[in-house]
Amino acid sequence: MAQQEDVFKKIVSHCKEYGFVFPSSDIYDGLAAVYDYGQNGVELKNNIKQYWWQSMVLLHENIVGIDAAIFMHPTTWKASGHVDAFNDPLIDNRDSKKRYRADVLIEEQMAKYEDKIQKEIEKAQKRFGDSFDEAKFRATNERVLENQKKYDDLHHRFQEVMNAPGGIDLDGMKQIILDEGIVCPISGTRNWTDVRQFNLMFKTEMGSTADGASTIYLRPETAQGIFVNYLNVQKTGRMKIPFGIAQIGKAFRNEIVARQFIFRMREFEQMEMQFFIQPGTELDWFAKWKETRMKWHQNLGFGAENYRFHDHDKLAHYANAATDIEFRMPFGFKEVEGIHSRTNFDLSQHAKYSGKKIEYFDPETNESYTPYVIETSIGVDRMFLSIMCHSYEEQVLPDGQTRTVLHLPAALAPVKLAVFPLTKKDGMPEKAQEIINDLRFHFNCKYEEKDQIGKRYRRMDAIGCPYCVTVDQQTLQDNTVTLRDRDTMEQHRVAISDLRSIIEDKVSITSLLKKLL
Numbered sequence: 127m128a129q130q131e132d133v134f135k136k137i138v139s140h141c142k143e144y145g146f147v148f149p150s151s152d153i154y155d156g157l158a159a160v161y162d163y164g165q166n167g168v169e170l171k172n173n174i175k176q177y178w179w180q181s182m183v184l185l186h187e188n189i190v191g192i193d194a195a196i197f198m199h200p201t202t203w204k205a206s207g208h209v210d211a212f213n214d215p216l217i218d219n220r221d222s223k224k225r226y227r228a229d230v231l232i233e234e235q236m237a238k239y240e241d242k243i244q245k246e247i248e249k250a251q252k253r254f255g256d257s258f259d260e261a262k263f264r265a266t267n268e269r270v271l272e273n274q275k276k277y278d279d280l281h282h283r284f285q286e287v288m289n290a291p292g293g294i295d296l297d298g299m300k301q302i303i304l305d306e307g308i309v310c311p312i313s314g315t316r317n318w319t320d321v322r323q324f325n326l327m328f329k330t331e332m333g334s335t336a337d338g339a340s341t342i343y344l345r346p347e348t349a350q351g352i353f354v355n356y357l358n359v360q361k362t363g364r365m366k367i368p369f370g371i372a373q374i375g376k377a378f379r380n381e382i383v384a385r386q387f388i389f390r391m392r393e394f395e396q397m398e399m400q401f402f403i404q405p406g407t408e409l410d411w412f413a414k415w416k417e418t419r420m421k422w423h424q425n426l427g428f429g430a431e432n433y434r435f436h437d438h439d440k441l442a443h444y445a446n447a448a449t450d451i452e453f454r455m456p457f458g459f460k461e462v463e464g465i466h467s468r469t470n471f472d473l474s475q476h477a478k479y480s481g482k483k484i485e486y487f488d489p490e491t492n493e494s495y496t497p498y499v500i501e502t503s504i505g506v507d508r509m510f511l512s513i514m515c516h517s518y519e520e521q522v523l524p525d526g527q528t529r530t531v532l533h534l535p536a537a538l539a540p541v542k543l544a545v546f547p548l549t550k551k552d553g554m555p556e557k558a559q560e561i562i563n564d565l566r567f568h569f570n571c572k573y574e575e576k577d578q579i580g581k582r583y584r585r586m587d588a589i590g591c592p593y594c595v596t597v598d599q600q601t602l603q604d605n606t607v608t609l610r611d612r613d614t615m616e617q618h619r620v621a622i623s624d625l626r627s628i629i630e631d632k633v634s635i636t637s638l639l640k641k642l643l
């Protein structure tokens with residue numbers, strides 16, 4: 127684990143050193159849980175967004191996009207339930223003065239029991255080899271049974287307090303923390319305050335105070351911008367159910383604990399799609415979207431074993447089924463995307479609070495109803511982090527040297543092709559520029575002439591550039607160049623005129639999209 131934390135620290139500093147992610151307002155020592163994307167980060171982020179947007183809007187005839195404002199009428203948040211219920215339970219440790227999410231402390235405790243079980247299984251697997259029967263081992267091994275019981279008991283109690291009839295049972299939550307002997311990781315003590323609810327929405331004021339300013343909120347999710355535009359889009363686009371509305375945009379949450387770099391930010395970006403359906407069909411569509419979204423993730427080639435679904439114990443106030451897609455980060459399996467069956471909660475609430483009729487008239491059955499909704503909601507920044515974590519490698523080469531390489535999927539890489547003149551003489555720089563001038567309309571290219579070729583390769587490895595081309599003496603005679611592959615480091619001689627056809631398909635988002643169909 128300590129080793130994994132080390133790797134994570136290295137990834138964070140790599141992101142800064144190579145222009146991916148900087149702390150916000152860095153010259154003022156940063157702002158907690160707010161980050162800026164640098165010259166390479168913004169390209170990677172844009173590519174992630176493009177991959178998502180196109181998979182939704184280009185590949186589905188019945189999904190369209192919108193771009194709603196961040197500021198919304200304050201009644202939106204009353205109707206959606208966020209003013210009253212968008213809270214996290216917080217708890218402070220009196221000795222370290224550190225603040226924690228009480229539910230997260232309990233979930234981490236459950237994960238510890240799961241880890242212990244997993245370790246026993248792995249040990250036994252090694253010992254017994256092929257003859258290992260996991261189901262039997264789980265049913266009979268004493269240590270596994272003991273930890274499984276602890277896990278089940280805790281899980282049961284946790285569910286009870288989270289789903290208590292009058293809302294989360296805060297005293298019950300504190301009692302679990304005390305009974306489990308959970309200590310503050312900083313002070314190591316159990317000197318906890320009571321658990322309190324904390325609303326995560328940022329408030330500000332619109333209008334000057336003289337003419338009666340009103341309190342408005344920075345949106346904590348982009349979804350409400352879609353719900354309040356349901357009628358506009360359905361009518362003007364003449365959309366027939368089932369149909370979806372997709373949106374990418376900023377969201378803001380005053381997170382209690384902001385740790386783990388861009389995993390939990392106070393300003394972040396979401397890619398959300400609300401899919402409007404006929405009531406009664408929601409569980410089928412929920413299953414379908416789970417599958418579609420998992421495929422989108424696995425299409426990046428990071429290995430199916432690094433993903434899992436995690437069904438929610440506590441459903442949000444609007445949902446009747448919910449799951450997370452989790453990815454194996456260096457700090458464990460963590461949520462990257464949520465898929466929620468939101469019933470007709472939001473549209474009904476907006477109808478109630480606005481006094482407008484928000485329904486769908488089905489021309490085939492001559493019936494009107496309030497559509498149900500399946501939502502897919504993914505954080506751009508968490509996706510970015512998962513890609514960085516998976517791609518980062520410190521590779522020991524046969525000659526004993528180490529290179530740091532980002533094995534980014536080529537279609538997402540910020541720079542697709544770097545072109546180097548071997549030396550700054552004999553017209554090589556001009557030839558290299560000529561190649562770039564020709565290819566820059568098709569994908570992102572970079573020219574580099576500083577330092578020895580080896581160093582230039584390393585710099586490109588570090589930003590995940592999949593291809594490098596070197597112009598040398600032979601190029602000037604026969605118009606061929608060496609083309610180097612980032613992952614294999616192999617070099618081939620190819621004709622300049624073939625470069626586009628060799629590279630373009632591999633680095634385009636289209637190539638990823640085609641694999642989804």
Ligand code: ATP
Pocket residue numbers: 347379381388389390391392394395396461462463464503504505506507508509
């Ligand atoms: P968590 O349980 O981690 O707080 P959540 O369940 O509240 O997340 P959702 O409301 O389902 O998250 O939001 C959908 C997606 O938005 C998440 O899967 C995540 O990728 C992203 N997201 C949510 N909160 C943050 C945040 N503070 N920083 C970065 N991304 C976030």
